[in-house]
Amino acid sequence: MKTSNLSGVKKRMHLIAAVAFLGAVTLGSPAYADKRNKPSAIPQLSLEMATKAAGEALQQCGHDGYAVSVAVVDRSGTLIIQVRNPAAGPHTIGSSKGKAFTSASMGQATMPLANAIAENPALNGLRDMDPRMVILAGGLPIVINGQRVGGIGVGGAPGGHLDEACARYGLQQIGAE
Numbered sequence: 001m002k003t004s005n006l007s008g009v010k011k012r013m014h015l016i017a018a019v020a021f022l023g024a025v026t027l028g029s030p031a032y033a034d035k036r037n038k039p040s041a042i043p044q045l046s047l048e049m050a051t052k053a054a055g056e057a058l059q060q061c062g063h064d065g066y067a068v069s070v071a072v073v074d075r076s077g078t079l080i081i082q083v084r085n086p087a088a089g090p091h092t093i094g095s096s097k098g099k100a101f102t103s104a105s106m107g108q109a110t111m112p113l114a115n116a117i118a119e120n121p122a123l124n125g126l127r128d129m130d131p132r133m134v135i136l137a138g139g140l141p142i143v144i145n146g147q148r149v150g151g152i153g154v155g156g157a158p159g160g161h162l163d164e165a166c167a168r169y170g171l172q173q174i175g176a177e
Contacts, residue, residue: 045072045142045149049174050080053142057154057170058083061162068156068166071097072142073104075149077132085156092156098134099153099163103141105130107148110139111164138163143177 050072061068067087072080079100084093099110106113113135117123127135134153137160142150152170154163171177 043144043147043149045074045080045144047080049176050150053152053170053174053176054081054083055170056173057152057166058085060169061085061154061157061166064157064162064166066157066162066166067092068154068163069093069096070167070170071100071153073097073100073151073153075104077101077104077151080150088156095134095136095155096138096153098132099136099139099155100151101130101139101153102133102135102151103139103153104148104151105133107141109137109141109164110135110153111137111160114160136160138167140164140167140171142171144175146177 054070054072057070058068061070062085067085067089069082069084069088069092071082071093074080077100079097082093082097102110102113113126114137117126117135127133136155138155138157139151139153141148142152152167154167154170157163157166
């Protein structure tokens with residue numbers, strides 16, 4: 001009698017496990033996925049687009065007479081490409097990358113951030129949020145189809161507004177907003 005009860009319990013456990021497995025497989029299948037929770041396609045910043053934006057910004061600054069460095073990062077702030085005019089100062093490498101990181105991370109141009117801190121010293125802590133941040137004019141977020149996909153930073157022109165103008169030119173050449 002004990003053997004038949006044990007065998008019945010095992011059969012029920014196998015049946016329960018099989019039903020649970022099938023339920024998990026079925027509910028996890030795309031055919032049954034809740035479309036409201038489906039993530040929308042986020043545009044990606046390709047290497048080709050990043051290279052073009054950086055090259056165009058570097059060329060524009062060179063045309064204007066400025067030796068600069070240009071960095072482009074992805075949405076997470078990871079460097080995709082960095083280019084430098086051989087005549088640019090060594091500090092421009094870090095500043096361009098920091099400006100790109102800051103604009104990608106904060107989702108806005110670095111010039112308004114720098115101005116906000118200058119006007120409200122209580123915001124100075126923003127500079128210490130992350131050691132990779134550089135809050136000086138010359139960084140812009142890269143927005144494609146309404147989605148932030150990265151940041152571009154330019155450093156080395158004799159004024160942040162000039163760095164920003166070169167960055168903006170680079171973005172225009174790839175159709176970024």
